[in-house]
Amino acid sequence: MKTVRVNLYYIGCIAGIFVFIFLFRNLGYLIKEFALHVNVNVEVCDTCSMRHKNKLHNTERISNVIHQIYFPLKSKTPPVELTKARDTWIRAHKNYTHYLWNETSILKLMREHYPHLEPIYHSYDYWVRRLNIVKYLSTYHYGGWYADMDVTCKHNLDELTERAFRQNKSVVQHLTFPVGTSNDFFGVTPRHQFLKSVLDHLPNSNRWFIFPYPNTVLTTGTTYLWGRYLNYPYQDEFLILEQNDVATYMQHHHDSTWHGWDALLIRFFVHHFKQLFGLTILIVLVLVIHCLKRSHSNKTIT
Template sequence: MQIEIIKLQVLKLISFFVFLLIILVPMKTVLYLFCEFVLCVNTYTSPLSISAGKAIPKRIHQVFFFETSSTLPNEFTKSQQTCQKHHSSYMYTLWNKTMINDLIEKEYPEFKQIYDSYDHWVKRVDAGRYLVLHHYGGWYIDIDIVCKRSVDELSAEARAKNASVVVYKTKPVGFTNAVIGISRQHQYLNDVIVALRHSKRWYFIPYLSTMFTTGPTFLLGRYLNYPYKDEFHIINNHERYFHHLHGSAWHSLDGDIIMYIFNNSPRKLTFIVCACTVIIVILYSKRRNKNKFSAFQRNV
């Protein structure tokens, strides 16, 4: 039931933009999205190591790339300290750009080309956290998140369910990648990392390109295609543990507009957009077939 609800949310998001995708994005990208989020048949072979361990290591990872500042801003220092305070028994690492690059060169050299090719720093930060968590396991927590209490409780809940991945949902749809708890060399992260090669596409506007290439919606797609969903502990009370100071601080105007539409659009508008989408798909298909027939006649 939960998976069906998630799929409906994904379809709602896609319905607002699929007509743009059909007109402005190659059909193979539209096909990729359909296979990823509707049919859920995108599977890839992974060359990465897989560990059978299910315990989430007591490690805290945070990333700051100093893209807009040469030092950690004061407000981030304060949020960083809350995470260190509540996790004094955990190994703590603040990853910077150089450290991520070194990890890729030593442990994931086959991924360096696609990592360097990302056009936005937030995509490299997203990909970097997946690589760090795959290699070490533990908890990734965004640098602008205030920790209210230890994640020990969440790790215990996961163990009780025999789960090895801890996530929570985000808006407009998907699992947030601001907080992830996961065991080392987990198969799900194998799938995530390998799929990054296939998800790197242009989705008409920057916000969608980030969300579907490396962000929360991309993670959700990998979850929908993952066969062992019982390994996930999806928490519903994340406010008890975390407070996000600047949720989605990388958003531009396009992201703000999408969030507004998604959160405020009535059902009728959604239905109208879906109906228009179907009509456009039919017209586009007819136009393609007509062009193919005309080309055939010219060649006869």
């Protein structure tokens, strides 16, 4: 019996050490990234901004290119609803170059131009984490616009491209609920150092956050991209669209094929935060009143 207790004690100590390391390493990273904004991996100087470099290389406009991605998980060809959604972009942008990326084509681009990214690309166990890398790498290399396959086009992007050019903006993103920016639709000039910082920072974000959903959004997904924006020193290069503004150009049907039970639970809490917060306060008050009554009752008895 004593041996069992000793073994349990050591097991508990080892587990406690691992929990401490996990919390220290991951919480430290999240605080630096999203609160302190000290994870800057871009050179800061008078001539280091993309505004200066774009003028130098005459690449101030977002390219007439639209990137989309399809990873054949269940079928080699996209389902009908995704094909219809993609056709809306092709019909509205006949003078654009359209890319439909898959793992074969992105690996070809990676091996030819960015071989240093291949090890971390293959290190991701979940397909959607790799898909996010395709978004950033394809738009970094060619510039242009990216749109998820379950996003339909409502308006030609020439006007938005011109708007960004007039305002001297080289990245276009939009806000998302509940906080931050989304990576389901964005535009950027070629070889933009913001996306370079996104790609260069991947080894630092490659951590284990226990559940699949945070493992995705915090390491390569929308929250990761937002964190890179918060740490980017030239935020005046961004045109950030409000949700009602971006709705002029596109509609996201939220296919969410990669979302698991944890994502659904988080979304439920986010969407019903006020009700759940009120319910929690009510339960706490009831428990406090109950405890006070019991305490008073015990004193009366004695």
